Amino acid sequence: MAKAPIPTRKQQPWADPVHGVLRDFDIRQMAYVPDGGHARLIGLCLADPKMRSVLLTTEEEGVAQMAGAWLGGQRGVFLTQSGGVGNCINMLSVIQECRIPLLALVSMRGQWGETFPWQVPMGQGTQAALEAANVIVKHVDEADQVAETVRAAAAMAFNTSRAVAVVVSQRLTETGGRG
Amino acid sequence: MANAKRITLDRRKVVARVLRDRGDALLITGLGAPSFDAMAAGDSLNNFYVWSGMGSAVPFGLGLACAQPGRRVLTVTGDGEMLMGLGSLATVAVQRPANFAVVVIDNQRYGETGGQLTHTEFGVDIPAMAKGAGFREVATVYTNAELEEAVPLILKGEGPVFVTVKVRPEPAKIVLPPRDGPMMRHRFRANLLGEG
Ligand SMILES: Cc1ncc(C[n+]2csc(CCOP(=O)(O)OP(=O)(O)O)c2C)c(N)n1
Numbered sequence: 001m002a003k004a005p006i007p008t009r010k011q012q013p014w015a016d017p018v019h020g021v022l023r024d025f026d027i028r029q030m031a032y033v034p035d036g037g038h039a040r041l042i043g044l045c046l047a048d049p050k051m052r053s054v055l056l057t058t059e060e061e062g063v064a065q066m067a068g069a070w071l072g073g074q075r076g077v078f079l080t081q082s083g084g085v086g087n088c089i090n091m092l093s094v095i096q097e098c099r100i101p102l103l104a105l106v107s108m109r110g111q112w113g114e115t116f117p118w119q120v121p122m123g124q125g126t127q128a129a130l131e132a133a134n135v136i137v138k139h140v141d142e143a144d145q146v147a148e149t150v151r152a153a154a155a156m157a158f159n160t161s162r163a164v165a166v167v168v169s170q171r172l173t174e175t176g177g178r179g
Numbered sequence: 180m181a182n183a184k185r186i187t188l189d190r191r192k193v194v195a196r197v198l199r200d201r202g203d204a205l206l207i208t209g210l211g212a213p214s215f216d217a218m219a220a221g222d223s224l225n226n227f228y229v230w231s232g233m234g235s236a237v238p239f240g241l242g243l244a245c246a247q248p249g250r251r252v253l254t255v256t257g258d259g260e261m262l263m264g265l266g267s268l269a270t271v272a273v274q275r276p277a278n279f280a281v282v283v284i285d286n287q288r289y290g291e292t293g294g295q296l297t298h299t300e301f302g303v304d305i306p307a308m309a310k311g312a313g314f315r316e317v318a319t320v321y322t323n324a325e326l327e328e329a330v331p332l333i334l335k336g337e338g339p340v341f342v343t344v345k346v347r348p349e350p351a352k353i354v355l356p357p358r359d360g361p362m363m364r365h366r367f368r369a370n371l372l373g374e375g
């Protein structure tokens with residue numbers, strides 16, 4: 001299978017430390033719809049033999065996938081673009097009603113210097129949508145703070161059985177492609 | 180696109196038959212009547228009834244099957260619930276979990292909301308979609324003889340397995356499973372993992 005080029009460490013310097021945090025938390029499933037903002041992290045996870053990468057057709061599957069994984073004793077991480085948050089709203093009702101933990105990493109579009117108009121509506125609504133679904137939101141816009149924010153979010157999600165999303169600013173994700 | 184074959188199977192008997200020989204298989208049920216069918220067959224600590232998130236039953240089962248490769252994992256759901264998550268068939272096929280089987284109780288109706296027709300009534304063939312996605316084993320069951328053939332496939336066949344069972348449209352009596360989410364997830368994990 002042909003492999004897509006992975007953004008360099010210089011382009012997305014936060015991805016490698018985040019991958020390290022995921023390993024620290026024994027994250028065993030990574031569910032994703034490809035997105036340029038997460039491209040380096042996705043590449044690192046795909047190459048990690050300890051993680052099963054689950055390619056989704058729509059982001060809402062990822063919420064259910066994470067719930068099933070946790071019921072079965074594995075921790076997972078769910079990677080989505082801001083647009084994908086809109087696809088998840090109803091699925092989040094399952095984990096909220098059951099108090100099943102969820103660790104989500106959201107890469108922003110339509111938020112910082114966006115030049116593509118069709119990304120703006122969902123990007124501007126992403127935080128409100130997460131909060132409407134009772135997801136705890138941690139926004140981060142400095143590259144050297146992404147990993148520690150993911151560490152804090154993971155600690156909170158898995159120890160208090162909450163849904164926590166780390167929202168990564170478009171400032172940090174611009175170089176990952178055009179999606 | 181009329182369905183040529185006669186539909187005679189009773190959903191309660193079908194689900195009871197599938198679960199009779201389940202052993203320690205883990206079960207995820209889709210919202211509504213399939214959960215009532217599973218409850219009527221007998222509650223179990225290995226059952227998790229999903230009450231919302233229409234379209235979630237298959238990806239929920241997939242996450243569990245990936246986490247528990249040594250256990251059989253079943254998703255039993257309705258045709259309407261399955262139709263809302265058709266893309267998940269592609270996701271399952273790519274993961275190719277050998278321990279996972281999906282059973283669709285297909286009454287060709289949205290039973291819970293008053294029996295409105297689903298797409299399958301008009302000939303939409305969900306098993307053909309599962310086949311196209313790349314499920315290893317796919318079957319459509321109309322008769323008791325076909326059901327007897329399908330049960331070993333569902334419970335032991337190398338997965339991913341997909342079986343649609345065509346059942347009569349009459350709703351069965353409501354047998355309510357537990358509805359408390361934290362209680363259900365606690366009991367499921369305590370039984371499976373020894374932790375809540
Ligand atoms: C997102 C969403 N849309 C609509 C509904 C309403 N609803 C509840 S049960 C159901 C029908 C389920 O049909 P099916 O899965 O075929 O089960 P059956 O009752 O026919 O066995 C619908 C449409 C819902 N719960 N959630």
Ligand SMILES: [Mg+2]
Pocket residue numbers: 257258259284285286287288289290297
């Ligand atoms: Mg139905």
